[in-house]
Amino acid sequence: MSVRRKKPEELRSHRWYGVDDLRSFGHRSRIKQMGYASEDYAGKPIIGIVNTWSDINQCHAHLRVRAEEVKRGIWQAGGFPIELPAISLSEPVVKPTTMLYRNFLAMETEELLRSHPCDGAVLMGGCDKTTPGLIMGALSMNIPSIFVPAGPMLRGMWRGKPLGSGSDTWKYWAELRAGTITRQDWDEIENGISRSFGTCMTMGTAATMMSIAETLGFALPGASSIPAPDSNHPRMATASGRRIVEMVWEDLKPSDFVTRASFNNAIAVDMAVGGSTNAVVHILAMAKRARIDITLADLDEIAKKVPVIANVRPSGTYLMEDFYYAGGIRPLLVQLGSHIDGSAKTVNGKTIGENIKGAQVYNDDVIRSLNNPVSNVGALAVLHGNLAPDGAVIKPSAADPKLLKHSGPAVVFKDYNDMAARMDDPNLDVTADSVLVLQSGGPHGGPGMPEWGMLPIPKKLLQQGVRDMVRISDSRMSGTSYGTCVLHVAPESAVGGPIGLIKTGDIVTLDVPNRVLSVNISDAEMAKRKAAWVAPKPHYPRGYGAIFAKHVTQANEGCDFDFLTAEGTIPEPEIH
Numbered sequence: 001m002s003v004r005r006k007k008p009e010e011l012r013s014h015r016w017y018g019v020d021d022l023r024s025f026g027h028r029s030r031i032k033q034m035g036y037a038s039e040d041y042a043g044k045p046i047i048g049i050v051n052t053w054s055d056i057n058q059c060h061a062h063l064r065v066r067a068e069e070v071k072r073g074i075w076q077a078g079g080f081p082i083e084l085p086a087i088s089l090s091e092p093v094v095k096p097t098t099m100l101y102r103n104f105l106a107m108e109t110e111e112l113l114r115s116h117p118c119d120g121a122v123l124m125g126g127c128d129k130t131t132p133g134l135i136m137g138a139l140s141m142n143i144p145s146i147f148v149p150a151g152p153m154l155r156g157m158w159r160g161k162p163l164g165s166g167s168d169t170w171k172y173w174a175e176l177r178a179g180t181i182t183r184q185d186w187d188e189i190e191n192g193i194s195r196s197f198g199t200c201m202t203m204g205t206a207a208t209m210m211s212i213a214e215t216l217g218f219a220l221p222g223a224s225s226i227p228a229p230d231s232n233h234p235r236m237a238t239a240s241g242r243r244i245v246e247m248v249w250e251d252l253k254p255s256d257f258v259t260r261a262s263f264n265n266a267i268a269v270d271m272a273v274g275g276s277t278n279a280v281v282h283i284l285a286m287a288k289r290a291r292i293d294i295t296l297a298d299l300d301e302i303a304k305k306v307p308v309i310a311n312v313r314p315s316g317t318y319l320m321e322d323f324y325y326a327g328g329i330r331p332l333l334v335q336l337g338s339h340i341d342g343s344a345k346t347v348n349g350k351t352i353g354e355n356i357k358g359a360q361v362y363n364d365d366v367i368r369s370l371n372n373p374v375s376n377v378g379a380l381a382v383l384h385g386n387l388a389p390d391g392a393v394i395k396p397s398a399a400d401p402k403l404l405k406h407s408g409p410a411v412v413f414k415d416y417n418d419m420a421a422r423m424d425d426p427n428l429d430v431t432a433d434s435v436l437v438l439q440s441g442g443p444h445g446g447p448g449m450p451e452w453g454m455l456p457i458p459k460k461l462l463q464q465g466v467r468d469m470v471r472i473s474d475s476r477m478s479g480t481s482y483g484t485c486v487l488h489v490a491p492e493s494a495v496g497g498p499i500g501l502i503k504t505g506d507i508v509t510l511d512v513p514n515r516v517l518s519v520n521i522s523d524a525e526m527a528k529r530k531a532a533w534v535a536p537k538p539h540y541p542r543g544y545g546a547i548f549a550k551h552v553t554q555a556n557e558g559c560d561f562d563f564l565t566a567e568g569t570i571p572e573p574e575i576h
Contacts, residue, residue, distance in 0.1 A: 003250050003349070004250075004251075005249045005250060006248065006249050006250075006251055008043035008044075011043075011045060011046075011119050011248070012117065012118065012119045012143065012572075013045070013046040013117035013118070013119050015117070015572075015575050016117035016575060017031070017041065017042065017046075017117065018042070018043070019575075023575055023576065024575075027117075040080060041080040044078055044079055044080045045078075045079045045080070045119040045120055045244075045245050045248035045249065046079070046080045046081075046082060046117050046118055046119050046120075047074050047079045047080065047081050047082070047118065047119065047120045047121065047122060047241070047244055047245065047248070048082055048084050048112065048113055048116055048118035048120070048121045048122070049067055049070055049071070049074075049081055049082065049083045049084060049121075049122045049124060050084050050086050050109050050112060050113070050121060050122070050123050050124060050134060050137075051063055051064075051067050051083055051084070051085055051086065051124045052085075052086050052087070052088045052089065052105070052124060052125040052127070052130045052134070053067065053085070053088065053124070054088035054090065056088065056090050056093055057088040057089070057090035057093075057127060058090065058092070058194070058197060059090070059091065059126055059127035059150055059153075059197070059198060059199040059200075059206065060088060060090075060124075060125070060126065060127060060130075060150050060197075061197035062150070062197045062198070062228055062229075062233075063124050063125075063150060065234075066124065066148065066233070066234060066237045067083050067124060069234045069237040069238045069241070070122050070124070070148060070237045070238065070240060070241040071083070071241060072238050072241060073237070073238035073239060073240060073241020073242040073243075073244075073245075074122075074241040074242070074244065074245055075241075076238070076241070076242055077241070077242040077243075077244075077245035077246060078245060079120075079241075079244070079245035079248070081241070082116065082118070084112045084116065086105060086108050086109060086112065086134075087101060087104060087105050087108055088127075088130075089101055089102070089105060089127060089128075089129050089130050089133070090127060091127050091128045091129070091205075091206070096446060096447065096448055096450055097446060097448040097449065097450035097451065098127075098128060098129040099129060099443075099446075099448045099449050099450065099451075099476065099559070100446075100447060100448030100449075100545070100548060101129065101133075101448075102129040102132060102133045102136075102282075102285075102559075103133070103136075103548070103552070103559075103560060103561050103564065104133075104544065105129065105130060105133030105134065105137070106132075106133045106134075106136035106137040106140070106289075106560075106564065107137065107561075107564065108137065109121075109123070109133065109134050109136075109137025109138060109141070110136075110137035110138075110140045110141045111137075112137075113137070113138070113141045113143060114141055114570070114572075114573065115573060118143060119143065119144070119248045120143060120144040120145065120146075120244045120245070120247055120248040121138060121141075121143060121144070121145040121146070121244070122145075122146055122147075122148055122240060122241065122244050123135065123138055123145060123146065123147045123148065123218075124148045124150070125147075125148075125149075125150060126149045126150025126151065126198075126199045126206055126209075126210055127150065127199055127206055128199075128204070128205040128206050128209065128278065128479070129205075129282075130150075131147070131149070131206070131209035131210060131212075131213050131282075132209060132282035132285060132286055134147065135147065135213060135216070135218060135286055135289075136285055136286055136289045136560070136564075138218075138254055139254050139255075139258065139286060139289035139290050140289050140564065142253050142254055142255050143253060144244060144247035144248045144250075144251065144252050144253055145218070145244075145247075145253075145254055145347075146218065146219065146220070146240050146243060146244045146247065146347045147213045147214075147218040147219045147223075147347075148219070148223070148236070148237050148240045149210040149213065149214070149219055149223055149224050149226075150198060150199055150206075150210075150228055151198050151199065151210070151224075151225075151226050151227055151228035151230070151233050152198050152199050152200065152201040152206070152207055152225070152227055152228060152319075152320035152321065152324075153165070153194060153195065153196045153197060153198030153199065153200070153201050153227070153228055153229075154195045154196040154198070154201065154227060154229060154321060155195070155201055155319045155320075155321045155322075156168070156192050156193040156194060156195055156201070157192050157195070158188055158189050158192040158193070159188070162319060163189065163192055163193045164200075164201065164202040164313040164314075164319055164480065165193055165194060165200040165201055165202055165204070165480060166200050166202055166204050166314075166478050166479070166480020166481065167202050167204075167313045167314045167480045167481070167482060168189070168193060169193065169480075170454060170480075170481055170482070172185075172186065172189050174456070174457060174462055174467065177424075177456075177459055177462055178459075178462040178463055179463070196227075196228065196229045197228050197229065198227060198228025198229065199228070200479075200480055201227075201319045201320040201321060202312065202313040202314060202319060202320065202479075202480045203273050203274055203275060203276070203310065203312040203313065203314070203315065203316075203320070203323075203479065204276055204314075204478060204479035204480035205276040205278040205279065205478065205479035205480075206479070207224075207225075207273075207312075207320050207479075208270060208273060208275035208276040208278070208279050208479055209276075209278075209279060209282060210224040210225070211224050211225070211269055211270075211273055211275070211329050212266045212269060212270055212275070212279060212282075212283070214329055215262070215265050215266045215269045215329070215333070215352070216258055216262045216263070216265075216266045216286075217257045217258060217262055217344060217345055217346035217347055217352070218254075218258075218346075218347060219240075219347065220236060220239060220240055220243065220347065220348055221330060221346070221348065221355040221356070222236075222328050222329065222330050223236050223240070224328070224329050225320060225323055225324045225328035225329050226324060226328075227320070227321055227324055230324075243347065243348060246349075247347060247349075250349065252347070252349065254290070255290070256345065257344070257345035257346055257347065258290050258292075259292070259344060259345075260292050260294075261341040261343065261344045262344045262345075263283065263286075263287055263290075263292055263294055264298075264302065264341060265333075265340050265341055265344055265352060266283065267283060267294075267298070267299055267302045267303075268302055268306045268336055268339045268340060269329070269332070269333070269336070270283070270379065270380070271302060271303050271306040271307075271308065271378060271379045271380060272306055272307070272308060272309050272310060272332060272335075272336055272339075272379075273308070273310040273312065273332070273379070274308040274310060274312065274314070274315030274316060274374065274375070274379045274395075274397050274398070275379055275380075275479070276478075276479025276480075277380065277393050277394075277395050277476065277477065277479070277487050277488070278451075278476055278477075278478075278479050279479075280296070280299060280380070280393055280488065280555075281449075281476070281488065281555055281558050281559050282558070283299065283558075284296075284556070284557060284558030285558030285559065285560040286558075287558075288557075288558055288560060288565045289560075289564070289565065295556075296382045296391045296393075296556055297382070299380060299382060300380065300381065300382035300515070302339075303378045303379065303380040303381060303382070304378065305339065306336070306339050306378070307370065307373035307374070307375060307376050307378065308373055308374040308375040308378070308379050308397045309332065309335055309336075309367065309368040309369065309370065309372075309373050309374060310323060310332060310366070310367060310368075310374070311365060311366050311367070311368060311374045312366070313480075314398045314479075314480060314481065314482040315374060315375060315379065315395070315397040315398050315482075316374045318365075318366050322363070322366050323366055323367070325362065325363065325366075326361060326362050326363035326364075326366035326367045327359060327360060327361050327362050327363075327367060330355065330356045330359035331356070331359040331360055331361040331362075331367055332367050333352065333356045333359070334356050334359050334361075335361065335367060335368070335369055335370065336370070337370065340352060342354075342356075374397070375396070375397035377396040377397055377401070377404070377512075378396050378397060379395055379396070379397050380393060380394075380395060380396075381393070381394050381396050381512050381515060382515060383486065383510075383512070383515050383516060383517040384515060384516070384517065385509075385516045385517045385518035385519075386498060386518050386519060386521070386523075386526065387472075387489065387498050387499060387502070387508065387517045387518055387519045388486075388489045388490060388498070388499070388517045389490075389491070389497075389498065390490035390491055390497075390554060390556045391488070391490055391555075391556045392472075392486050392487065392488055392489040392490065392517050393486070393487050393488045394484070394485065394486045394487065394510075394512060395482075395485070396512055398481070398482035398483065399468070399482070399483060399484040399485070399512075400468040400483070400484055403468060403469065403470055403484040403510070404484070404510070404511075404512040404513065405510070405511050405512065405513065406433075406435075406470050406484075406509070406510050407507055407508065407509040407510075408433040408434050408435045408470065408507070408508060409433075409434055409435065409504070409505050409506070409507055409508075410434070410435050410436075410437045410502055410503070410504055410505065410506045410507070410508050410519070411428070411429070411430050411434045411435065411436050411437065411504055412437045412439065412502060412503060412504045412506075413436070413437065413438050413439065413455075414439050414440060415438075415439060415440040415441075415445070416438070416440070416441065416450075416452055419438055419452075419455065423455075423456055423458050423459070424458065424459035424460075426459075426460055428458055428460070429504075430458050430460075430461065431461075432461060432464070432466045432469055433469075434469065435469075435470045435471070435472060435508040435510070436455045436469065436470070436471045436472070437471075437472045437473070437499065437502060437508070438452060438453070438455055438471070438472070438473035438474075438475065439473075439474070439493040439499060439500050440474075440493055440494055440500075440536070441453070441473045441474050441475025441492075441493075442474035442475060442489075442490075442492025442493065442494055442495075442497075442554070442555065443492060443548075443552045443553075443554065443555065443559050444492060444494035444495055444539075444549055444552070445474065445492055445493055445494030445536070446475060447539045447540065447545060447548065447549065448548065449474075449475055449476050449488075449555065449559060450475055450476070451475065451476050451477050451478045451481075452473060452475040452476075452477070453471070453473045453475045453476055453477030453481070453485050453486075453487040454471070454477040454478065454481040454482075454483055454485050455471040455473065455485070457469060468483050468484055469483075469484065470484050470486070470508070470510050471483065471484065471485045471486065472485075472486040472489065472499070472508065472510075472517070473485075473486070473487060473489065473499075474488065474489040474490070474492035474493055474494075474497065474499050474500075474555070475487065475488075476488065484510075486510060486517060488555035488556070489517070489555075490554045490555045490556045491554055492554065492555070494535075494536055495535075495554075496530060496533050496535065498519070498526060500533065501521075501526060501529040501530060501533060502519050502521070506519050506520060506521060507519065507520040508520075547561075548561075551563055553565075
């Protein structure tokens with residue numbers, strides 16, 4: 001079937017540059033001011049390259065160069081590139097948390113594309129919040145858009161052993177606190193764990209979200225798992241530049257290929273790769289932008305059916321470089337069989353089924369079959385109960401199986417500073433059976449829902465050999481983290497949720513098989529505590545933080561701003 005192609009006068013940018021009036025004269029003269037001739041841009045698709053590069057973002061250190069390689073593809077295909085810098089969101093550096101600014105990036109992406117003469121967009125990112133932020137903005141703007149993933153860094157090494165970013169940081173930090181490794185060991189690990197530009201090379205939030213972006217149809221086939229330093233990566237960037245020009249002529253917009261089936265596929269992949277729990281809030285937020293009704297129940301339903309088959313840390317053994325050499329996301333989709341709807345469309349104009357045809361697994365210990373999974377307990381479980389009326393999540397595949405059904409007395413920390421001050425106190429009344437509870441870690445309480453959910457094991461328990469215990473919070477945790485950590489408890493403590501009402505000594509029950517998270521408090525006692533609860537003072541008296549606190553939704557709704565998910569179409573800007 002032939003695809004109708006736009007005419008030059010139908011391009012969005014024509015309103016800026018193609019009209020014979022005074023305002024267009026000004027636009028054309030100013031573009032010529034930069035040394036371009038009319039032959040460079042006239043009648044051609046203008047492509048906005050939204051680049052999240054910065055000098056402080058290690059994951060995106062190569063995107064300054066990759067943008068030029070994207071431009072090369074755009075020029076080759078007869079387009080005109082304009083690079084539009086956006087907030088960078090360096091995950092390890094930005095405080096109090098990048099999650100505070102994901103919605104900022106989403107707004108910036110949408111408004112950059114709306115306010116400039118962009119016919120199409122190339123979205124350049126990969127560090128945790130940049131992928132969903134860019135895609136949320138593109139979904140709302142809804143012009144032809146393609147995602148260029150930053151790609152994972154090379155594997156770390158220490159004394160001949162592979163190191164995984166994040167996962168081994170937590171592991172060896174615990175060993176240093178327990179006294180089983182030396183300070184010199186720790187310094188050597190620091191020097192060997194991050195060996196190149198690119199995102200975390202474990203299946204953390206970055207790798208998870210890049211995999212989800214490709215499965216949603218936003219990236220070229222196989223793009224999501226190419227290591228950042230690999231020569232295939234710049235070739236992919238150039239190919240993406242060529243493809244976006246064709247997408248403009250075809251008028252292939254996100255609304256044309258992102259469907260309910262796309263999201264079901266993305267959720268299935270999230271489960272199969274043992275993906276980050278952070279993906280939950282991002283999937284919910286992206287779906288709302290696409291006007292598709294996805295809930296926690298939908299994620300839990302797919303999680304019950306799809307086992308973990310990617311043997312990648314923290315749920316498995318290998319790293320993203322190994323995953324790429326084993327074939328990457330395409331053969332994993334093949335392995336998922338009927339869990340994937342092959343009719344879902346993608347940015348290259350073909351379906352998922354067409355894109356994965358013939359893809360092979362080159363190492364079946366890295367990418368397993370459904371009959372030989374890494375874990376049958378699943379990468380996600382959604383919990384409910386009187387401690388989490390609106391839901392909470394846990395990653396069973398990264399937890400100690402013995403703790404998936406557990407009851408114990410709560411040890412409650414009122415906030416992060418309280419936890420930091422008391423966690424290593426030898427007089428802390430805690431045992432391996434205790435349940436550690438952190439309050440004030442949610443969207444309002446953090447603020448911004450920081451990655452505090454992998455609470456450290458108390459030092460005296462580490463010295464006894466304890467390496468996991470049940471930990472509960474209304475915060476998130478890094479996708480590179482592991483352990484029996486219950487996260488995203490909603491409603492959060494800072495808005496009066498039950499997690500903010502429990503006290504040290506209350507008996508907490510976690511029952512993952514039955515999807516229950518509860519505390520042994522009567523309804524009457526819970527109501528009494530709620531009546532005595534006093535709302536905390538606002539953290540931000542002004543500025544963006546005040547906007548965030550006023551408009552952010554809870555974790556079970558994706559933590560987007562309520563005014564960004566509202567119905568209605570924003571009109572195109574007037575050209576005056």
